Amino acid sequence: MTDQSSRRPRQPAPIIGTEPADLDRAADVIRRGGLVAVPTETVYGLAADAANGTAVASIYAAKHRPEFNPLICHVNGAEMAARLARISPLAQRLIDAFWPGPLTLVLPRADACPVSELATAGLDTIAIRHPKNAAITGIIERIDGPLAAPSANPSQALSPTTAAHVADALGDSIDLVIDGGATQLGIESTIVSVSDSGCVLLRPGALDRAEIETLTGPLSTPDSAAAITAPGMMKRHYAPRAKLRLEARDQQPGEAWLGFGAPPDGVSPTLNLSPSGDLREAAANLFAMLHDLDARYPAIAVAPIPDHGLGEGINDRLKRAAASF
Numbered sequence: 001m002t003d004q005s006s007r008r009p010r011q012p013a014p015i016i017g018t019e020p021a022d023l024d025r026a027a028d029v030i031r032r033g034g035l036v037a038v039p040t041e042t043v044y045g046l047a048a049d050a051a052n053g054t055a056v057a058s059i060y061a062a063k064h065r066p067e068f069n070p071l072i073c074h075v076n077g078a079e080m081a082a083r084l085a086r087i088s089p090l091a092q093r094l095i096d097a098f099w100p101g102p103l104t105l106v107l108p109r110a111d112a113c114p115v116s117e118l119a120t121a122g123l124d125t126i127a128i129r130h131p132k133n134a135a136i137t138g139i140i141e142r143i144d145g146p147l148a149a150p151s152a153n154p155s156q157a158l159s160p161t162t163a164a165h166v167a168d169a170l171g172d173s174i175d176l177v178i179d180g181g182a183t184q185l186g187i188e189s190t191i192v193s194v195s196d197s198g199c200v201l202l203r204p205g206a207l208d209r210a211e212i213e214t215l216t217g218p219l220s221t222p223d224s225a226a227a228i229t230a231p232g233m234m235k236r237h238y239a240p241r242a243k244l245r246l247e248a249r250d251q252q253p254g255e256a257w258l259g260f261g262a263p264p265d266g267v268s269p270t271l272n273l274s275p276s277g278d279l280r281e282a283a284a285n286l287f288a289m290l291h292d293l294d295a296r297y298p299a300i301a302v303a304p305i306p307d308h309g310l311g312e313g314i315n316d317r318l319k320r321a322a323a324s325f
């Protein structure tokens with residue numbers, strides 16, 4: 001399933017229910033790297049196996065996301081969350097109080113976290129939530145792993161609260177829609193980052209901040225004084241230490257070469273995002289390969305990447321990474 005063009009155009013995604021046999025079918029699609037729209041208590045999500053980078057790349061392609069924002073990983077409880085993130089005592093108290101429910105926690109990524117680096121956009125933090133909906137948690141249980149799922153709307157469009165919204169907007173670019181009726185809450189989860197430097201309200205949402213503050217004390221917001229006095233805390237974009245040279249045509253001494261497609265004469269790629277020139281494969285490899293080269297080389301030359309489809313997101317991230325000095 002690496003070739004985007006061979007998967008599209010295709011039939012509108014079937015819409016099925018929430019019986020055990022339906023969830024079995026959804027889990028099968030997810031295991032094979034497919035995309036399933038699933039209900040949660042907030043809005044419908046567009047779910048893929050969070051550990052499968054190519055499947056995660058398909059989410060961005062289906063949503064036409066021009067940039068790779070990090071995605072929320074959905075779990076079925078604190079035990080699975082502890083496989084993905086380091087849970088501080090305060091984070092544990094928030095989990096005990098508000099999960100399952102519309103609270104997403106941004107936590108330090110665990111060393112052995114199996115989630116694809118594309119899903120977390122190369123960051124060393126990860127957003128996790130345990131939704132209160134038996135259909136999505138039933139699928140998570142079946143695959144025994146987290147589902148990466150942004151809201152199931154095309155980028156810039158309204159978040160979907162019914163299966164019909166999803167089918168209308170995305171039906172021909174995904175594999176399956178689970179119809180669990182209208183979502184109860186209708187707005188997205190509240191997102192709070194919890195770290196040693198404090199708790200920050202990153203996105204207001206369906207859980208009232210006052211409820212959270214009973215456990216955390218006053219939450220700062222990204223533009224409040226508290227956040228400004230802690231520079232680096234809000235660093236949301238992956239930034240390598242190595243110097244990046246984009247759209248390179250040749251390799252300078254000392255530079256690693258991050259290839260895409262066939263290399264130019266005289267260049268031997270240190271790593272190649274996709275030897276066959278497949279943008280979905282390149283997106284899946286992007287952050288892991290940058291991390292690897294960043295650890296080993298002072299400078300990285302990156303081959304030109306076509307600026308269409310997922311290439312737009314890849315180039316957006318590369319430009320930000322190159323500008324981060």
Ligand code: TXA
Nearest residue numbers: 042044045069070071072106125126127150151188189
């Ligand atoms: O209710 C919801 O949260 C829905 C349902 C489907 O669970 N999901 C949702 O996902 O709204 P999405 O992708 O539309 O929004 C996720 C937000 C993005 O704004 C993203 O930037 C932020 O979460 N986010 C994810 N990981 C992050 C991280 N490591 N640090 C900071 N922000 C993060």
Ligand code: MG
Nearest residue numbers: 150151159188
């Ligand atoms: Mg959204």
